[in-house]
Amino acid sequence: MFASRADFSGRFSLEQGSRTGRISITAKLQPGWHIYSTTQARGGPLPTVIDVPSSADYEVTGAFVADRDAHVHEDPAFPGISVEEFEREVTWSAPLRLADNVPPDKLVIDVTVNGQVCEAGGSCELISDVRVSVAFAGYDAPQSSNAAGFRDAEGHISLTGHIEPKVAAPGGTIHLVLSARLAPTWHVYAWAETDPQKISKPTLIVLRKTSGWRYGKPKPSSAPKSEESGLKEEPVLHYHEDEVTWTVPMQVPKDAVPGVYDLAGAIGFQTCSPSLCDMQTGVDFRAQVSVAPQPVQGTIPLQMTTTSYERVAEAAATAAEMAKSKAADTADSTDATTWATSRSRRFWPWPSSPA
Numbered sequence: 001m002f003a004s005r006a007d008f009s010g011r012f013s014l015e016q017g018s019r020t021g022r023i024s025i026t027a028k029l030q031p032g033w034h035i036y037s038t039t040q041a042r043g044g045p046l047p048t049v050i051d052v053p054s055s056a057d058y059e060v061t062g063a064f065v066a067d068r069d070a071h072v073h074e075d076p077a078f079p080g081i082s083v084e085e086f087e088r089e090v091t092w093s094a095p096l097r098l099a100d101n102v103p104p105d106k107l108v109i110d111v112t113v114n115g116q117v118c119e120a121g122g123s124c125e126l127i128s129d130v131r132v133s134v135a136f137a138g139y140d141a142p143q144s145s146n147a148a149g150f151r152d153a154e155g156h157i158s159l160t161g162h163i164e165p166k167v168a169a170p171g172g173t174i175h176l177v178l179s180a181r182l183a184p185t186w187h188v189y190a191w192a193e194t195d196p197q198k199i200s201k202p203t204l205i206v207l208r209k210t211s212g213w214r215y216g217k218p219k220p221s222s223a224p225k226s227e228e229s230g231l232k233e234e235p236v237l238h239y240h241e242d243e244v245t246w247t248v249p250m251q252v253p254k255d256a257v258p259g260v261y262d263l264a265g266a267i268g269f270q271t272c273s274p275s276l277c278d279m280q281t282g283v284d285f286r287a288q289v290s291v292a293p294q295p296v297q298g299t300i301p302l303q304m305t306t307t308s309y310e311r312v313a314e315a316a317a318t319a320a321e322m323a324k325s326k327a328a329d330t331a332d333s334t335d336a337t338t339w340a341t342s343r344s345r346r347f348w349p350w351p352s353s354p355a
Helices: 309-331 336-346
Strands: 006-015 020-029 033-036 049-051 058-060 071-074 082-087 089-098 108-119 124-140 157-164 173-182 187-189 204-209 225-228 236-241 243-251 259-269 281-291 303-307
Touching: 006 089, 006 108, 020 033, 020 082, 020 108, 020 124, 082 309, 157 259, 157 281, 173 187, 173 236, 173 259, 204 243, 204 309, 259 309, 281 309
Parallel strands: 006 124
Antiparallel strands: 006 020, 020 089, 033 082, 033 108, 049 108, 058 089, 071 082, 108 124, 157 173, 173 243, 187 236, 204 259, 225 236, 259 281, 281 303
């Protein structure tokens, strides 16, 4: 379903052997345009509102949550309001339960989306009652089966991951740990922030959902080996053999409220031997991090599912662009008052409350 600058699509799936699953709405934005979060605070730009009609055939049992963190920044046009936006593509999903007598392949759920999309430094367009027909997309494997990690079909690499400690305290540091074990004579390429589009495919690690917590760059357990390739396009290759672990530090805010927080991301990689290479691939990972007044030692295993390297590379490129944009916003010395006046025409205000 096309709404000017945003293309919306939907799907729902069920966990194998159950009547529960998830309903998802995806927005694909034209280059240079962005859409706002479902949690955008009042007083700022219009949030995205996803409306699923009530029905005896199904029940949406929770809120729609984005598959990655929004780009959050301050805009002088909205003093004191954090602006939460997504570029390129974002998927919101919510838990779903079907009635016992409803065939999933016969069910179509008509979802309505409202909100607005805006161009960076330019104009905005309303999303007004855009209808998205959501059909059954199949069954998913039970999520609990993914806790053991990932192993490729050829046995060239196995991945495991965890969060430590088991419970973090406000103001403390947690670590995301991803470990790769390689078969003899096989290697995986060193980490890079983005894919430089050369011959080899670097390891990419992307955090899509961090609950807004700050995090550092992945640090390998050992320095990668370097080898001359003899190729003009990529004269030196950097890779790891045997075993390597990447660790990403994350800072828990001092004002973090005790509770459970979602963490999600992905790793993309390619394995090679001296004579041949496997196709590049990716693995999504997720976990729930507990915060309490006192930390508890231990680890939380990551749940892992396969994805494509291309999706991880796209997410890495988006994250890099966001980081540059944030740095540019910080360094911008444009007069805030003038800029806010010119930008204020870009947004529609929240509807007035009834008298």
